[in-house]
Amino acid sequence: MYSTNHTAGSETSNVRVVDFRSDTVSLPTANMRKAIFEASVGDDVYGEDPTVKELERRSAELFGKEAALFVPTGTMANLLAIMVHCSKRGAEAIAGDLAHAFLYEQGGAAQIAGVQLSTIKNAPDGTFCLDELRTRFRGFDVHEPKTSLVMVENTHNICGGKVVPLQWLEDLAKICKQHSSKLHMDGARIFNAAEYLGVSVARIVRDVDSVCYCLSKGLACPAGSVLIGSADFIQEAHRLRKALGGGMRQVGFLAAAGLCALDEIVPKLGDDHKRTRKIAQAINDMNSSIISVDLENLHTNILLLKILSKKITSSDISTRFAQVFSKEIESEITDTQGRGICVKVSARDWAFTRIVMYTNITDEEVDLAIKKIKYVIKEYEQNIV
Structure with missing residues (x-):
């Protein structure tokens, strides 16, 4: 990239x-390498990897949501969110024009999910105009795709690690609910946002339908991201993960690094x-x-x-x-x-x-x-x- x-x-x-x-x-820390080496593992496709299950349980708890799913990459996490929330091909999702999912994920929404991404101009602080957003929901006319999802990034990568304001997120969520649209947060570096704001990640994502965070960026893990949302959302994402090639076996070695990161790196x-x-x-x-x-x-x-x-x-x-x-x-x-x-x-x-x-x-x-x-x-x- x-x-x-x-x-x-x-x-x-x-x-x-x-x-x-x-x-x-x-790079993984010494403690992380030790955790990887000593991890208890099982077949995650069968739901039998205890370390993966613990990372998913703890992630859901930290974020105040019902369930979580370990996936290989943030790109897959975002794509799964699009596929679940936009379950009918030909749907539309709105994202910022500087969003990672729009710029740097190879058009997976269109290429794989059959979902059209419509962009709205990002402001320098990573937000976008909510008044304009209100005019962008479609699907009332037979000629239009149905807008099923809005995506937001926090922290915002291309805008320089900006943390979007909590009030803006709350207002955004209300607009999405008014238009029966889901809200997904690409929270690759959301723990950095929580550190900056001095609040929990659960507070930041309180009003979103789904969120993902990355283990392999600032959290120093060798690979992995976690997708989080309702139990029904995660159940469908789990099914679709298999279709995308994300069904992994003894992946507890990677999940162990994630658990270590939550204890050692996040603080x-x-x-x-x-x-x-x-x-x-x-x-x-x-x-x-x-x-x-x-x-x-x-x-x-x-x-x-x-x-x-x-x-x-x-x-x-x-x-x-x-x-x-x-x-x-x-x-x-x-x-x-x-x-x-x-x-x-x-x-x-x-x-x-x-x-x-x-x-x-x-x-x-x-x-x-x-x-x-x-x-x-x-x-x-x-x-x-």
């Missing part, structure tokens, strides 16, 4: 890599937010004419570095962050062992580059990244007229 920048063109291979491309590159998500803000503050204090950050509206573990100059692109910046040249070593842009610093960030055809924090990143690595980022920004400022 995102470009991978190595140290191509660098003059030295002796580097210290700090990888901010995504929290998907996070520490605030540290990721603080480290993200430290980088943002350092860039903001530079008052650069090349790169800026929106420090005031930084919510969670995703930081967008906005490119201000038309003479450079996000790919230019990301490539340069990842390169190490001898002049940097001479200027002591190094770690304590004298190694150059390679900082990996995400870049596409965006007007920004993206930094994502996760549990494996240390305070030392944050300081090293700040040193390198500031050096590169100053370099650009000197060379771009």
Whole structure:
């Protein structure tokens, strides 16, 4: 999904890599590896894996819903929600135009489920206009598809890890009920939202019909997501999971990592937010004419570095962050062992580059990244007229 920048063109291979491309590159902790190794397992297709059943039970309880289902990926979780809520082919679901389910899940709603996605413009804070939404429900005319579902993302990925307001969610849910439409939340990073708001995940999803969260992003698990909703919803999602190839056997090894993450990683998500803000503050204090950050509206573990100059692109910046040249070593842009610093960030055809924090990143690595980022920004400022 995102470009991978190595140290191509660098003059030295002796580097210290700090990888901010995504929290998907996070690695299991020592406790998590131990839990995986010692997990009790069974055949999950038969409903006999005790560790999967415990993760599902605990997830449903945490989110205040009736049932949950372990699935391989967040993409499958979102697709299952679409398939259950839009049970008739030719139905319509509404999503933000910057939603992950619309941009980066290969059109699975149309390709597999036979559901048309209709988009509504996302605001910078991850919300969309509710007045416009009221006009978008269809199905009253024989020529139209029936709008059966509205999807919302929280935290919002492309909007920079924004947490959508609770009041907005409440108002959104009321509109959906008025139009007999279901509401699904792509909550890949919902625990980050709960940390930012200082409330439980159950409070955030109180008014939605279904929600999913990802284990393999900021929660550092090797794979997996959990889909949550009513008992009837999960029963149908369980059936459809088999059709999508998501029927797994001794998957308790992965579920054990998820249980560990709920105990070990979730309580520490605030540290990721603080480290993200430290980088943002350092860039903001530079008052650069090349790169800026929106420090005031930084919510969670995703930081967008906005490119201000038309003479450079996000790919230019990301490539340069990842390169190490001898002049940097001479200027002591190094770690304590004298190694150059390679900082990996995400870049596409965006007007920004993206930094994502996760549990494996240390305070030392944050300081090293700040040193390198500031050096590169100053370099650009000197060379771009």
